[in-house]
Amino acid sequence: MSMAAVETKKITLRTADNHEFEVEEAIAMEFSTIKTFFDENPDASEDTIPLPNVTSKCLSAIIEYCKSHLAFRARETSSSIDEQVRTYDEEFVKARDNESLKELILAANYLNIKALLDMLNQAVADRIKNKSVEYVRRFFGLENDYTPEEEAAIRAENEWAFEGVDPDDD
C-alpha cells in the first residue's frame, strides 16, 4: 500500500521572544485571530505572522493543546473519549502555577481560542473558589480599597460565606 506524500500547509509564527514556530495550517486555524486574518488576507499565508503578545513557552503549550484536542475530535465521540479529554485538560492545568495560568489565559484570549480559554477560566474558578479573599486579591493583582470598618461590615453581613476557607498554599 503506497501512501501519497501529502503536503500539509505550514504557517510560521514568531513569538515575542523571537522564536519561530512552524505549525500545520489546521492548528493555526484553531486560533480565531489568525483564521480571521487569513480570511481577510488570503495571500498572506506565506508570511510569518508576528505574535508580539505571546511567549515561546506559552505558544509551545498552546500548540500542544490544540494538537491533542484536534486528535481527540478526529476520533468517534464516546464517553471514554470524554473521560480522556477531561483527564488531559486536568493534567494540562494541574502542574502550572498561577502566573503560568494567567499567561496562558492572556495568550489564549489574544489568539482567541475559545475552547482553551473556557477551559482555563473554569480551571482558575476551581482553583480560587475556596481560597481566602487575600489570595484572590493577589491572584488578580487587586488593591483592597475598603477601610477596615467597611470590610468588617461586609464580612459580618455575610459570615456564612467566609466559613470553610482553604489555607493559602502560596
Add this chain to the structure above:
Amino acid sequence: MSDYLPQEVILEILRRLPVKSLVKCRSVCKAWNSLIKSPSFISSHLQTALSKPNDHLLLLRLFENDKESYFLHFDNDDFDEYKQLHFPFKSNSPWFRLVGSCNGLVCLQDGFFPLDSVELILWNPSIQKYITLPKPGVTCLSGRAYNSTLGFGFDSRTNDYKLLNVVSMSVGEEAETLTEVYLFSLDGNSWKRVTAISPKYGIEGHEFSAFVNGAVHWLGYQRGKDGGFRNMVLGFDISTEKFNVIRLPESLVDLCPMDLSIMKYEESSIAVLKRDWEDGEQLDMWVMKEYGVNESWNKVLHLTDQSGESLPRVLGFRKNREVLLEVDGGELASLDLNCRQMENLGIEAEAGLLFVGSYVESLALLDKGIDTGSLNDANHVNDSSDSDASNEGESEMT
C-alpha cells in the same frame, strides 16, 4: 506583558464561581462588590448555572412536629444530600404555603384570608436573603367572597422574577364570576393589573401550579348547564402576559376537578395526576411527552390500592424519568417508570414531605434583599447545621 487579566476575562472566571465564593469575593475590592451585585452579572451567573444540568439540585421540604426544614440534594443515584438550608422564618399560621420555586428563589405565602393580611416572601436560601412583597392592593373585593390563586415564575426575556395572583369572585344576582389578574415584578418591586382576558375557566381549588416554558399552568374547569365539568390546562405566559389553553386527554375532561392535579414534567412539560376512590383508591399519571401537542399525552403510571393501604403520594419528577413518591406516610422513595423498580431513599419526616422542585443556586436578591440573619431565629432550627463548623477561617489580613 501585564499580568492583569482584562475585565471580560475576569467576568468569565467569576460567572463560573459558586454563590458562596462570589458573596465572599464582594470583599475583594469595591469594584468587585459593584460588579457582583450588578443585575447583569446576577443574570449572567444564573444563565451559566442553568446551562449545567448536571449541577442541578433537588429541593425538599420536610415537616416535623412543629417545624419545617429544607434540604438540597444532588439528583444522582444515591440522592446525596448537598446541604440543609437554614430556614429563618416563622409563620403566623402553622405552615407557610409554598407557592413555588424558580431559578434559585422560593416564594412563600403566610396566611390566606383576608387578602390584605397575606404576607408574601421571596427567599434565596443559598445566599440567605429575602424580601417581603408589597401588598397587591386588590380593591374590588369590598366584602365579597373571593378566591385567590398564586403562581410564581421567571421571565427570561427581561430576567425578572414574577408572581401571578388570580383573584376571582362571584358578582351580581346571576353569581357571575369576575376574574382579575395581578402581576408582580421583582425588578419593579410592584404589582400591576393585567388586562388579558382570562378564558372563562375557574381555577378555584387548584392551588398548585407548574411553571414550565415561561408559563404558569393550572388546571381549570368550566361548569356546564347540566352541572357537568369540562377540565383543561390553563397557562399564563409570564412574558407575553397572555392566557392559553391546553387540552387534556379525553378521559380526564369531564371528571370532578378536585380529582386532578398538575405538576411539572422534566424541564419543559407537564403531567396530570388523577386520583379516584370509586373502586378502591386508584392513581393514574399522564404526561405530555411533547409540550403543547395534544396527541402526545401518555399514561405512564397506574397504581391501585392492594391491601387497603393508602397509595403513595406523587411528589414530582427527577431526572431519568424517575418519580419521587411519599410512601408509608413520610418516607421518600424513587420509582423508575421504565423498569418499575421502587427504591426507598432513606429520608423521612414525621409529618410528611414535599418535593419543591429542581433548584439552582443563584445570586437573585443579592442586590435587593435583606439578610435573613437579621431575623430572630424563631424556629431555632439547627443553628450550626448549615455552617461548615470548621473555624480555620482566614488567618491573614495584615
